[in-house]
Amino acid sequence: MPVALCATSHSPLIGLHDPAPEVRAEVDAEFAAARAFAEDFAPDLAVIFAPDHYNGFLYDMMPSFCVGAAATSVGDYGLPSGALDVDRDAAYAVAERVLASGVDVAVSEDMRVDHGFVQPLTFLFGSLTAVPVVPVFINCVAEPLGPAVRARHLGTAVGEALKEMDRRVLLIGSGGLSHDPPVPRLKEATPEVAERLTHGRDPSPEQRAQREGRTVKAASEFAHGGGALRPLNPDWDALVLRSLAAGDFAAVDGRSNEWFVAEGGHSAPEVRTWIAAYAALAAAGPYTVRSSYYRAIPEWLAGFATTTAVPLDGAA
Numbered sequence: 487m488p489v490a491l492c493a494t495s496h497s498p499l500i501g502l503h504d505p506a507p508e509v510r511a512e513v514d515a516e517f518a519a520a521r522a523f524a525e526d527f528a529p530d531l532a533v534i535f536a537p538d539h540y541n542g543f544l545y546d547m548m549p550s551f552c553v554g555a556a557a558t559s560v561g562d563y564g565l566p567s568g569a570l571d572v573d574r575d576a577a578y579a580v581a582e583r584v585l586a587s588g589v590d591v592a593v594s595e596d597m598r599v600d601h602g603f604v605q606p607l608t609f610l611f612g613s614l615t616a617v618p619v620v621p622v623f624i625n626c627v628a629e630p631l632g633p634a635v636r637a638r639h640l641g642t643a644v645g646e647a648l649k650e651m652d653r654r655v656l657l658i659g660s661g662g663l664s665h666d667p668p669v670p671r672l673k674e675a676t677p678e679v680a681e682r683l684t685h686g687r688d689p690s691p692e693q694r695a696q697r698e699g700r701t702v703k704a705a706s707e708f709a710h711g712g713g714a715l716r717p718l719n720p721d722w723d724a725l726v727l728r729s730l731a732a733g734d735f736a737a738v739d740g741r742s743n744e745w746f747v748a749e750g751g752h753s754a755p756e757v758r759t760w761i762a763a764y765a766a767l768a769a770a771g772p773y774t775v776r777s778s779y780y781r782a783i784p785e786w787l788a789g790f791a792t793t794t795a796v797p798l799d800g801a802a
């Protein structure tokens with residue numbers, strides 16, 4: 487089974503609240519290189535590990551992990567909406583194998599996904615339907631979270647499942663690195679916000695616009711050195727990139743959930759998507775990182791990174 491990987495940060499502020507043109511151009515060049523990498527590899531299946539931001543997965547039923555057998559983009563932040571081209575047979579084969587390995591993954595026949603899934607798919611493939619996909623949700627924000635090492639176990643099990651398939655698989659991790667966007671937390675939520683985190687799956691256009699406006703405002707304040715969001719942490723981001731490039735998973739996933747938040751902010755657990763994607767790649771054998779881009783971009787509220795990787799044995 488030929489396999490390759492692209493892991494990337496996402497930010498719904500891309501295009502809505504951009505950094506200086508030269509920074510934007512630098513990231514665009516990196517995306518173009520990642521797109522060329524994907525085109526070169528020519529996958530017939532993409533397996534994407536991504537989080538959600540209370541658009542598809544809410545507190546009415548919050549799994550740690552979920553494989554989508556069918557999935558629809560909600561079209562948040564003006565991104566494309568509509569159905570993904572989910573490979574249902576592959577999704578069930580992956581879910582069965584993961585469950586058999588002892589990782590309790592949920593399955594959804596109606597998964598709703600947001601910018602966490604949509605941005606990498608559109609950046610890499612140009613549309614939501616260009617390449618058949620198996621979407622794998624990882625809860626990264628809704629406490630309580632399990633230990634980060636469980637994301638590695640999930641990724642390993644997915645990688646083992648893929649080895650049994652005769653497919654060319656591009657693994658995608660979407661999220662991180664250090665960042666602290668204004669995603670609400672149930673523990674400190676007002677009753678109104680708690681209600682939204684539990685039942686607010688289908689906001690009105692006005693409610694969605696309000697929420698998105700708040701994020702843009704927070705990004706503007708943050709980029710000008712104000713607001714209450716935690717700072718980006720390039721040193722921590724470098725540690726994460728270095729550790730995953732070296733296959734030293736324990737340096738990241740062996741740490742406590744509190745460590746992630748203290749070092750990288752409340753959304754730093756999105757790094758779990760990278761851990762899972764890299765672990766799935768590692769299931770195919772030793773790997774090497776082909777490209778690694780990083781820049782702290784406050785306008786996007788993100789320590790922003792994009793990496794590509796391939797097996798050392800040249801299976802890609």
Ligand SMILES: O=C(O)/C=C/c1cccc(O)c1O
Nearest residue numbers: 496497539667701786787788
């Ligand atoms: O508003 C949200 O739901 C999330 C915003 C955000 C901002 C920056 C980086 C990310 O990974 C995000 O999800």
Ligand SMILES: [Fe+2]
Nearest residue numbers: 602661753756
């Ligand atoms: Fe996110």
